[in-house]
Amino acid sequence: xxxxxxxxxxxxxxxxxxxxxxxxxxxxxxxxxxxxxxxxxxxxxxxxxxxxxxxxxxxxxxxxxxxxxxxxxxxxxxxxxxxxxxxxxxxxxxxxxxxxxxxxxxxxxxxxxxxxxxxxxxxxxxxxxxxxxxxxxxxxxxx
Numbered sequence: 072x073x074x075x076x077x078x079x080x081x082x083x084x085x086x087x088x089x090x091x092x093x094x095x096x097x098x099x100x101x102x103x104x105x106x107x108x109x110x111x112x113x114x115x116x117x118x119x120x121x122x123x124x125x126x127x128x129x130x131x132x133x134x135x136x137x138x139x140x141x142x143x144x145x146x147x148x149x150x151x152x153x154x155x156x157x158x159x160x161x162x163x164x165x166x167x168x169x170x171x172x173x174x175x176x177x178x179x180x181x182x183x184x185x186x187x188x189x190x191x192x193x194x195x196x197x198x199x200x201x202x203x204x205x206x207x208x209x210x211x212x213x214x
Contacts (some may be wrong), residue, residue: 072126072160074167077109077116084118084125088150115171119151120166126160127151131168133175140195141178149182149191156190165198 117132129147
């Protein structure tokens with residue numbers, strides 16, 4: 072398995088994987104989002120692939136902190152294709168993201184994962200992640 076940064080021609084595969092997470096209809100804007108993320112130095116969109124097959128992806132964000140010595144990184148989206156789960160690709164992708172975060176000066180990594188994703192939360196627990204209090208969210212005007 073190989074891990075690499077996302078490229079423009081990954082949009083179809085990313086859209087399909089997002090649909091597996093329940094995010095339907097990304098086909099109309101995924102290319103634009105992919106371009107934004109790959110151009111942003113505080114973002115890393117990682118792709119796990121075997122040969123020509125994309126097994127999954129992980130979206131990683133680096134966030135500087137004003138009041139703390141170390142920065143932190145956040146995983147906002149992480150998906151391994153349905154037929155490829157529990158084969159080690161997710162663990163390798165997560166470990167790669169952790170190494171990138173450390174190299175970027177981050178002293179912690181957080182994951183946003185809805186509680187209904189029972190298997191995903193169990194995966195994170197096995198990898199050493201612990202639950203923390205929920206965040207408050209305020210919806211803003213539609214883009």
